[in-house]
Amino acid sequence: MTEALVLIDIQTGFDHPVWGTRNNPGAEENAARLLAAWRGAGRPICHIRHVSVEPGSPLGPDTGGTEFNDLVAPLDGEAIFEKSVNSAFIGTGLEAHLRSVGVTDLVICGLTTPHCVSTTIRMAANLGFRVTLAHDACAAFTANADTGWADDLPTMSADAIHVTAVSHLHGEFADARATADILTGMA
Amino acid sequence: MTEALVLIDIQTGFDHPVWGTRNNPGAEENAARLLAAWRGAGRPICHIRHVSVEPGSPLGPDTGGTEFNDLVAPLDGEAIFEKSVNSAFIGTGLEAHLRSVGVTDLVICGLTTPHCVSTTIRMAANLGFRVTLAHDACAAFTANADTGWADDLPTMSADAIHVTAVSHLHGEFADARATADILTGMA
Numbered sequence: 596m597t598e599a600l601v602l603i604d605i606q607t608g609f610d611h612p613v614w615g616t617r618n619n620p621g622a623e624e625n626a627a628r629l630l631a632a633w634r635g636a637g638r639p640i641c642h643i644r645h646v647s648v649e650p651g652s653p654l655g656p657d658t659g660g661t662e663f664n665d666l667v668a669p670l671d672g673e674a675i676f677e678k679s680v681n682s683a684f685i686g687t688g689l690e691a692h693l694r695s696v697g698v699t700d701l702v703i704c705g706l707t708t709p710h711c712v713s714t715t716i717r718m719a720a721n722l723g724f725r726v727t728l729a730h731d732a733c734a735a736f737t738a739n740a741d742t743g744w745a746d747d748l749p750t751m752s753a754d755a756i757h758v759t760a761v762s763h764l765h766g767e768f769a770d771a772r773a774t775a776d777i778l779t780g781m782a
Numbered sequence: 783m784t785e786a787l788v789l790i791d792i793q794t795g796f797d798h799p800v801w802g803t804r805n806n807p808g809a810e811e812n813a814a815r816l817l818a819a820w821r822g823a824g825r826p827i828c829h830i831r832h833v834s835v836e837p838g839s840p841l842g843p844d845t846g847g848t849e850f851n852d853l854v855a856p857l858d859g860e861a862i863f864e865k866s867v868n869s870a871f872i873g874t875g876l877e878a879h880l881r882s883v884g885v886t887d888l889v890i891c892g893l894t895t896p897h898c899v900s901t902t903i904r905m906a907a908n909l910g911f912r913v914t915l916a917h918d919a920c921a922a923f924t925a926n927a928d929t930g931w932a933d934d935l936p937t938m939s940a941d942a943i944h945v946t947a948v949s950h951l952h953g954e955f956a957d958a959r960a961t962a963d964i965l966t967g968m969a
Contacts, residue, residue: 680907680908681904681907681908681954681955682904682905682908685905685908685909709950710950710954713904713950714904714905714908717868717869717900717901717904718869718872718901718905720867720868721867721868721869721872721901722872730931730932739950739954740946740949740950740952741949741952741953741954742945742949742952743952743953744917744948744949744952744957744958744959745917745945745948745958748945748949751946751949755946756946756949756950758929758932758935759927759938759942759943759946759947759950760946760950761931761932762927762928762929762931762935762938762943763896763897763900763926763927763943763946763947765927765928765929765930765931766928766930767868767897767926767928768868770931771931771932772931
């Protein structure tokens, strides 16, 4: 089996206050630990960049928020795929690239857990990849859930959004594991 | 705009006890109300059937669980798409069919909220369809979330699974509305 690391939308645009408060402040550092290990092992790496087509979006090209976080900035020669929707498999060459290099398994991390990470993991699993979700290398923001569709529902904290999103995925679409556990398994 | 109704996996296989307890006991009746309204208005209807490839699955062909619930059984001539993964857009002709009949908007309902409904809605939105989620014509089961990936997390009730799944979708991938509200909007 060949296992690729897929880093989703770890960009400076997520520093913007519009997203509200977040959980897992160490998510980017954990993603960087995974990235260093993948580089060291010579395994495939895919960087996913969100380029919003919504005017004024913090993740759009006119705001600078499409830059990768320095902690996980790609090196020359590493694969980068740009998307404008949540799924990294829609409108990109990601699936064809993974098939072309013989990848069967994925470790996925990034931002945000319930939106782009969850959607990409669901499609990855449904396309036949075995997926590990590095849950502590992901984070959610309070803007990632909206309980306004029903009366009398409380708002959700960032941690509650993250935990419920991971729990919906675990066992059905992915095996959710901690970064340290994934790294130990590589040793 | 042309708005299609997409009914996901409303099958007898979900009567099996393996799924645990559920919420929204009236979901199938609400789906039937939407179906009757769509038939009356002559709008496009797509029935999605899950045909599991896992031996012994309650949604597999060897257990009888691939039969549609009588409340929403297709009429002759209505479109049926069969899938074996969560997303109704993977391995099926659903997208091509919707494009061919000029559909731009979807109302989606069915089973289960956090798995096949959520995954199909995410892909629909990312493929460019405007999506309404008929939240009370969907249901979740306690088997649809697994908190075993972290220590000390409580299990989730079926209603909590449903509510959090809808809240992750609302405003990002879909507009979550009650069946009665959708039907009033058609009048």
